[in-house]
Amino acid sequence: MIGSRFSAAAETYDRHAQPQLALAKAVVSMLPKTAPEEILELGPGTGQLTRLLLERFPNVPIDAVDVAEMMIAHSRKTFAAYPQINWMVGDAQTFWNGRRYPLIASSAALHWAADLSATFENVFQSLEPGGIFSLGMMLQGTLKELHQLRREISPEKTPGITLPTYSEILEALKSAGFRLKRRQHAEEKILYGDAKAFLRAIHEQGVTGGKVSSGNAPLTRGELSRLVVDYQEEFASDGGVYATYETAAFLLTK
Ligand SMILES: C[S@@+](CC[C@H](N)C(=O)[O-])C[C@H]1O[C@@H](n2cnc3c(N)ncnc32)[C@H](O)[C@@H]1O
Incomplete structure (x- = not known):
């Protein structure tokens, strides 16, 4: 399910992916x-982290594994000039190709x-x-303003x-056996032109479904209109609206 949601967003994701x-x-x-x-x-998706890895380590072979087939197809095309990248479809939860790597990296995917x-x-x-396992995760505080409004407007449709x-991530990393070397925890407010532009942007990032906002049932047209109006009023800032992103980056060893 996640695979197809991100596949649909593959072409539009990069324009709205600042966080x-x-x-x-x-x-x-x-x-x-x-x-x-x-x-x-x-979880390379459209390859934002991949690009940074290529800049940092230009000639190092990269096995890039994403659960969404269309993301892999898209990135295989956009990164055709980099034969050192081996694009593969696979789920991080079960992926095993019999190899052990000196560096595993992942950003904005495993949450x-x-x-x-x-x-x-x-x-x-x-x-x-x-x-080394270098990991970036989106955390629960991400889009908290949107979640609050959704709970008010249609409590029965709140994602489960x-x-x-x-702390859940730290706990899971430690019990898997990782040793923590460094960590960085941040909360950032991103500004959007208006509430409609914000909702469009997160839709195009592929984050509106499932866990983040629309899980069990879509909003009706009326609920959606109210969401836009209320968001514009309650979370206005600097001529636009803001949304919070809570993230964490971890450097771990085995
Ligand atoms: C928001 S994109 C992030 C892409 C990129 N890493 C970045 O830094 O911008 C998330 C990607 O993770 C992939 N993904 C989600 N769960 C995954 C899993 N269990 N195994 C592999 N890929 C996964 C999605 O298909 C999507 O392409």
């Missing part, structure tokens, strides 16, 4: 200077995992002893599942 880009930059800023022999990237603990345990298997909290 994800900031997170990918935080993930890369934590990496050691020495180039690894190879990299496994989980979607159906089972976070199982996913981290699986990632741990693919990391070589002493290897939410993004993980900072």
